Amino acid sequence: MAHRGYHTAGAPENSVAALAAAQALEIYGSEFDVWVTADGRIVINHDKTFPGDSHVIENSTYDQLKNIKLSNGDIAPAALRADGIRGIDYTFSTISVRPDWIREAHDNGMVVNTWTVNAEQDMMSCIALGMDFITTNYPQTLKELLTKTFVVPN
Structure with a gap:
């Protein structure tokens, strides 16, 4: 299992890119963390806030979070419906x-x-x-x- 996806190759932990990288390696699976927003959306992230942002995920709506960018340019709060999950x-x-x-x-x-x-x-x-x-x-x-x-x- 890839812990938080395959992030040691440069993708941010718990990002869609890290999960896709693990999948590309044909790893059995990935462990990753999720949070639920105040309006019930499930999003991927390790901590209660996204890096560089102060919004607490469980106290914020998806709309408040949906444009936060990760260090690789991915949108941070990727919903779990992303391909491969x-x-x-x-x-x-x-x-x-x-x-x-x-x-x-x-x-x-x-x-x-x-x-x-x-x-x-x-x-x-x-x-x-x-x-x-x-x-x-x-x-x-x-x-x-x-x-x-x-x-x-x-």
């Missing part, structure tokens, strides 16, 4: 309070992973939410749950 992952505590992100990711052709889900009830919640991947320390328990049929209330 195939999935997202979050801790269970994060995704459980924002299940709409699962639908949004699926609507954009992305898969969703969550970690580290060890409680059986949490595993069942992930299954009911339509999680694509569930990272757990108890794979046998998860495997058994995946063979069962659950009724999900409307």
